[in-house]
Amino acid sequence: MENQAFAVTMYPRLIAEKIHACFWSNHPGLIFGVLGWWGTLGNAFGVTSIPGMSSGITLPQALSNTRKDGIGALLREGTASYLNSLVNHKFPYTTSQVRDQFAASITSNKAAAAQAQLFKMANEGRTKPNF
Structure with a gap:
């Protein structure tokens, strides 16, 4: 309950600021506050x-993964984009777009790296909103 209260007070800040993957990994309680559950990549x-991983890893685990390849970058940046799209109506991608682009690019390391850079x-x- 305390994490949810903290998350609610943070929403205006989340909407106003640029939220990097490291922000979400340093504030895992906010993920619970946004979703009401930890969530998995599969869900x-x-x-x-996911190549080399289980689709059952949690969103905090995806954000803090240490893989150095395109898949690892996609897990970090894609998860941050997913969360940002949920809390910020001015985020450049809708939640559906994030989900679709993540799923389409997880097929290869090269595609994952390219999409991770766009999400980053x-x-x-550094990307204009899609209004």
């Missing part, structure tokens, strides 16, 4: 498999 993105730019506020 969040509708994927049944959005998370850092």
